[in-house]
Amino acid sequence: MTTKIIATLGPASLSRERIKALALAGARIFRLNFSHSVAADFEPVVRIIRDVESELGKPLTALGDLCGPKTRIGEIKNAPRQVGKGETLLLGLPEEDPGEDERAFVPLDVPGLLAGLQPGMPVNLSDGMLQFDVTRTLKQDRLYEMVAHNAGVLSSRKGIAFPGKHHALPALTAKDIKDLHEGLDIGLDAVAISFVQNAGDIRHIKDEIKRHDTWVPVVAKLERQNAVDNLEEILAVTDVVMVARGDLGTECPISELPIIQKRIIRACRHAQKPAIVATQMLLSMVKNPIPTRAESTDVANAILDGADCVMLSEETAVGDFPVEAVAYMREISDNAVKYYLERIQGPYAPKKEKNPAKYLAYSACILADNAESKALVSHSLAGTTARLISSRRPELPIYALTLDPRVIHHMNFVWGVQPRLVDKTDETHMKRAERFVAESPDFAPGDSVVITAGQPTPGQTTRFTNQIKLYHK
Structure with a gap:
């Protein structure tokens, strides 16, 4: 599972059987749209996601998408x-x-x-x-x-x-704040904030999450030209970015949208922040059992641009073929990733900068490639090293080990990462990673993996990844 698939849940996909089928087809993140619902409506849905997650033994992320400020006109006389x-x-x-x-x-x-x-x-x-x-x-x-x-x-x-016009409206409305806290109560794993304009909007929602005495990753939906203009400051504080092409396409010239998408995705990879591409990806599958050629190409091009996630909206929420849409997206993704890795011919080298963590991640990728290893294994408390490794786009799968279930669900957004929850023991991070490899059925005796971990040394004032090891099972 390299590029991650987000499926929006709705009337066509709210049953346990359908959610399980979507997960088996390849969906790892389920979007719950708060534009027309409240947390109480989604409480049984989150319970189903947790139940299916337990049955399949695969982390599944419940993403609450807050509606943001109302930007719709009222009733038109004699409409339409x-x-x-x-x-x-x-x-x-x-x-x-x-x-x-x-x-x-x-x-x-x-x-x-x-x-x-x-x-x-x-x-x-x-x-x-x-x-x-x-x-x-x-x-x-x-x-x-x-x-x-x-x-x-x-x-x-x-x-x-209003293309290009700055709005004084906050991205987080009173309804959003209520939905956020009630959503966290029912067990949301991540939240998306709509109509972001600047870093202050992200800080606002993070403060609200902190007030709830918890942490979940925040997805910044880029739907306004102001957000594109302020991309660097937004990337500095957000956890994930969504290229929400529907509303963004009304703010920016349609002819510029493909290049804007590419620039955002590239900036996200350089910042080690996952990028989601959304809106009308397989829209014809709302009524048809197969996508159009143009839609198939659009999904593939988003993946070739380097997107971490691709998202389905109406296709899985109200469409006639929700499971088939996920299956087609998975098939398109698998083929696109194969060509993408052929094209880049090895992990991306970091630009020349003083950034030991990024160079360590790159070194791990180079070592794993040279040793013909089976995978990269990263032990990380917050998932930072896994994101650094992912940003190099290695050909091998990345196993992200963590003690925190919240980080597991965050890692579902990250390209190439297979998150795994490990038990807390008195072992060092490296020993814990070695034990995971030794006990995992994914690795056969004699397989090698490259492990990255961190264990503080006497002169270390902060915790960070400082070890690379070539380990043979």
Whole structure:
């Protein structure tokens, strides 16, 4: 299991039998979408995930996806209605509806989104299918006139985006905070925060998690141009990044989106933070038993870009073929990874920098390749060394040993990593890793593995990985 698969759960996939089938097909992370649900709805689902995890003996991660600030318009009169190219419409707060005006009125009950809107600024509706420019301010921050660039259908409750505009809205709403704490109570293993704009949004949710007296990894969903512009500061504090192409594609020009995706994934690998690619990956499989050629190529290209995870949304939540979608994604991934490893021809060398941990991880990969080892085995309290090794993209599987179940579920996001929970003993980390190899059925007598571990030495002030060992079973 090299590239990880995330399956969104919904009406088509909430049964125990279906969740087990998805896990057997290759899903390791299950996304629970809080946009239309609350934690109480997901409590039995998390119990099922834990039950299937125990039965299969494979770590399965329950990911709670918080909905973030509301960015949808309200009810449109006489909707759906056709909008013509060059037609003018009104956009404003619901109370500003000029009922006598013949132009269509688009209500938006979020004052913060309208604040600072000026003539010339773009506005996108319906996932970018309708594009407008603001032409006139009728009431500052309350009511505007806009003109349509293209014809299309205007419907109620559709998403709205203001490409390039900074929003003062916090990424974490009151509903999100409530859902977060209740989600942690029911056993979520990770949480995703929507519409991130900067590092402060990540710090905010991490503070809330700390208030709950626990720790789970945070996934930063990049859906706004501001987040792309602030990528480095976000990478410094987040645990995982999601390239959420649906909303991001309404904020950024569609023609630039493929390159933005590549840049984000590359930056994530250099920062040793897992990258997820999401949205419309096998969308035709909502109704069809096989994907299109373009979708198959899209999934493969995300993996060739270096993505750690690929995610299914509607395909597994409401689709007619959820298990088949995961199986196809697994098959596409296996073929893409094989070519990816052929193309890079060995582990990535670190850039020239003073970074002993990164060079140690690279050295372990080189040694394992030269010794024709069966695997790399990393003993790590927080999984940092496993992420460092993964970022080098070795051909061999990476076994990440840890004492912490929370880290096990975090490692499910990381490319090439097979997380394993080990018992706490009085042994050193190296001895514990050797015992794991000796007892594991994955290794035959005579197989070699390269082990990385850390044991503090007298002059060491902080704990870090400081050992590499070639071990023969």
